[in-house]
Every structure is written in structure tokens, then in C-alpha cells.
Amino acid sequence: xxxxxxxxxxxxxxxxxxxxxxxxxxxxxxxxxxxxxxxxxxxxxxxxxxxxxxxxxxxxxxxxxxxxxxxxxxxxxxxxxxxxxxxxxxxxxxxxxxxxxxxxxxxxxxxxxxxxxxxxxxxxxxxxxx
Numbered sequence: 001x002x003x004x005x006x007x008x009x010x011x012x013x014x015x016x017x018x019x020x021x022x023x024x025x026x027x028x029x030x031x032x033x034x035x036x037x038x039x040x041x042x043x044x045x046x047x048x049x050x051x052x053x054x055x056x057x058x059x060x061x062x063x064x065x066x067x068x069x070x071x072x073x074x075x076x077x078x079x080x081x082x083x084x085x086x087x088x089x090x091x092x093x094x095x096x097x098x099x100x101x102x103x104x105x106x107x108x109x110x111x112x113x114x115x116x117x118x119x120x121x122x123x124x125x126x127x128x129x130x
Contacts, residue, residue, distance in 0.1 A: 003026055004023060004025045005023065005024040005025075005067065006020040006023050007021050007022040007023070007063060007067055008020055008021055009021040009039070009059070009063060011037065011039065013114070019032055020032065021034075021063045022063040022066065022067050023067075024068065024069075026129075027127055027128050027129030028125060028127060028128070029064060029067040029069045029073075029125070029126040030124070030125050031060050031124040031125070031126075032123060033078075033080065033121045033122070033123045034056050034059050034063075034121065034123065034124075035056060035114070035115075035120070035121045036052035036055045036056055036118060036120070037115070037118070038055075043115055043117040043118060045119075046117050047117075047119075048119075049081075049083070049086040049089040049120060050090070050093050052118070052119050052120050053089070053090045053093040053094060053120050054097070056120060056122050057071070057093070057094070057097045057122065060122060060124050064124070064126055067126075068128060069126040069128045070126075071097060071098060071101070072100075072101040073101075073126040073127055073128055074098065074101070074103045074124050074126045075103050075126060075127045076103050076104050076105070076124065076125040077094065077103050077104075077105045077106075077122055077124045077125075078105070078106050078108065078122065079094065079107040079108065079121070079122050080108050080110045080113065080122070081107060081109055081110065081119065081120050082109075082110060082112060082113060082116075082118070082119050082120075083119065084107075086119065087107055090120055091107065094122075103124070
């Protein structure tokens with residue numbers, strides 16, 4: 001489809017579940033819900049919500065870079081967390097990473113993610129227009 005670029009990271013669920021890590025459509029880049037699972041299928045930062053959030057945002061930054069965008073162009077994030085009592089840890093790392101360019105954001109408590117060791121999942125949207 002013209003004007004749409006689909007980006008895969010090779011993650012374990014992308015092909016099995018039929019989704020792209022990121023999609024660039026014109027001036028928008030959307031990054032799929034991202035968890036603290038690495039390319040080898042290993043959950044990183046087990047038990048540490050801040051470490052998982054940092055890992056997730058690094059993965060999002062890499063996907064954005066592949067699509068020609070960066071964290072400072074992110075206009076929206078959605079954070080899904082399995083334990084809302086850890087909102088401060090997650091929100092602190094989110095705030096540090098976005099610094100002077102904070103996106104609109106929501107944090108939603110959920111019962112579970114695909115692996116019970118995952119504490120946070122984040123999706124993002126960036127605007128790369130002029």
C-alpha cells in the first residue's frame with residue numbers, strides 16, 4: 001500500500017500474531033504495544049517496574065528511529081500497567097525520557113499482560129510532519 005511503511009523488529013509475537021512493531025503512514029508513526037521482552041524472548045527487568053519501563057522506551061525509541069522519528073516527536077503514549085501502585089516508578093521513568101517534550105498520555109490498570117512477569121506495556125504515536 002503506497003505511503004505506508006511497516007517495520008518489524010523480529011520479536012517473537014509479531015509474525016505469530018500478525019502485527020508490525022511500527023507503522024509509518026504519512027506524517028504519523030505508530031508503535032505497537034511494547035513490553036520488556038527482548039529479541040530472544042527473555043523478559044527483562046523482572047520485578048522492577050522502572051527497569052521495564054526504561055527497556056520498553058528504549059525499544060520504542062529504536063522502532064521510531066527505524067521509521068525516521070524520535071522520542072521528542074512522540075505526541076501520545078498509552079501505558080498499560082498490571083499494578084497501579086507502581087505508577088510513580090513507571091511515570092517517573094516516562095517523564096525522564098520525554099523531558100521537555102512530554103506527550104499526551106494515559107496510564108491504565110489492567111489485570112494482566114501476556115506474561116505475568118511483564119509489568120508495563122506502552123504504545124506510542126509520533127508526528128514527523130513539519
